[in-house]
């Protein structure tokens with residue numbers, strides 16, 4: 052793909068679901084060595100007004116304004132943009148794929164066709180605001196039935212890992228706020244009597260361990276200020 056970087060920069064400006072579909076289409080072009088240049092995706096109102104003025108567009112309700120359309124041109128073997136090559140067999144294959152992915156092709160329009168143009172209508176004009184995860188989830192569900200033994204094993208391992216991590220988090224949370232352990236009871240009681248702590252419960256394991264060390268060292272007798 053000769054203009055890969057430019058193509059991706061343009062694709063990145065599309066609205067989320069249009070972008071996802073456009074990247075699937077772009078990957079198809081890459082896989083099949085179909086060389087294209089994506090000339091334009093999202094367009095400002097000012098730009099659109101300019102196009103209307105010079106006659107290259109007839110509407111101020113362009114799908115480009117809402118990030119739901121892209122324009123592309125076939126790239127010739129010498130690297131030029133070839134606006135006469137839309138019926139080249141590889142480009143026709145790319146167009147068939149674009150339509151399969153839900154795009155409308157401007158070359159199909161009666162009367163005033165617009166061959167560079169692909170638009171993704173999604174749920175209507177200007178509706179493509181948030182990435183829809185439902186198709187992804189549905190695909191995952193579908194694929195579940197067709198998982199190979201190796202994939203199933205990998206999936207089960209993943210589930211086991213998630214479970215182990217959840218247990219570990221629960222354990223760590225418990226360590227950070229626990230009941231007074233048996234081995235720390237004397238130390239806690241002494242510290243409380245000495246007025247050093249007023250919330251004996253719900254400390255961390257480290258808290259009780261330090262308290263016990265201090266207790267064993269005989270350091271929990273009284274408040275420091277009482278000694279002064």
Ligand SMILES: [Zn+2]
Pocket residue numbers: 115120121122165167168169
């Ligand atoms: Zn267009």
